[in-house]
Amino acid sequence: MKDAVLLFSGFLGGLFFGYITAILAFFVWQLIKEGFGDPKQVAIPAIFLLGIFGTALVYLAAVVIESWPVLLGAAITFTNGARPLFKQEE
Structure with missing residues (x-):
């Protein structure tokens, strides 16, 4: 019973981590695109923010x-959470 509770709680934590990962990935991708678009104007703030968000994302x-229940939950919510964020670009 204890193992089932640990697997289920890991899966629920993965659901939460998936949305956080989607948001961080969106911020990092936008900073990279902004840096390539106009590097002279956003160089210092982009490096500072990439240091924060990039490190958190890694x-x-x-x-x-590290854990397959967490990975499964994160994969489900990452695909659902990242789709609307990255679709805005198109």
Whole structure:
């Protein structure tokens, strides 16, 4: 019973992590695009913000990959959460 509760709580945590990962990935992608578009105007703020959001994204991805229930939950919500964010670009 204890193992089932741990797997279920890991899956629920993965659902939450998926949305956070989608938001961080969106911020990082927008900063990279902005830096390529006008590098002289946003160089220092973009590097500072990439240091914050990029590091958080890498750490979150490492935590998510460690456990398969968390990875499964994160994959479900990442695909649902990232689709509307990245669709705005098109």
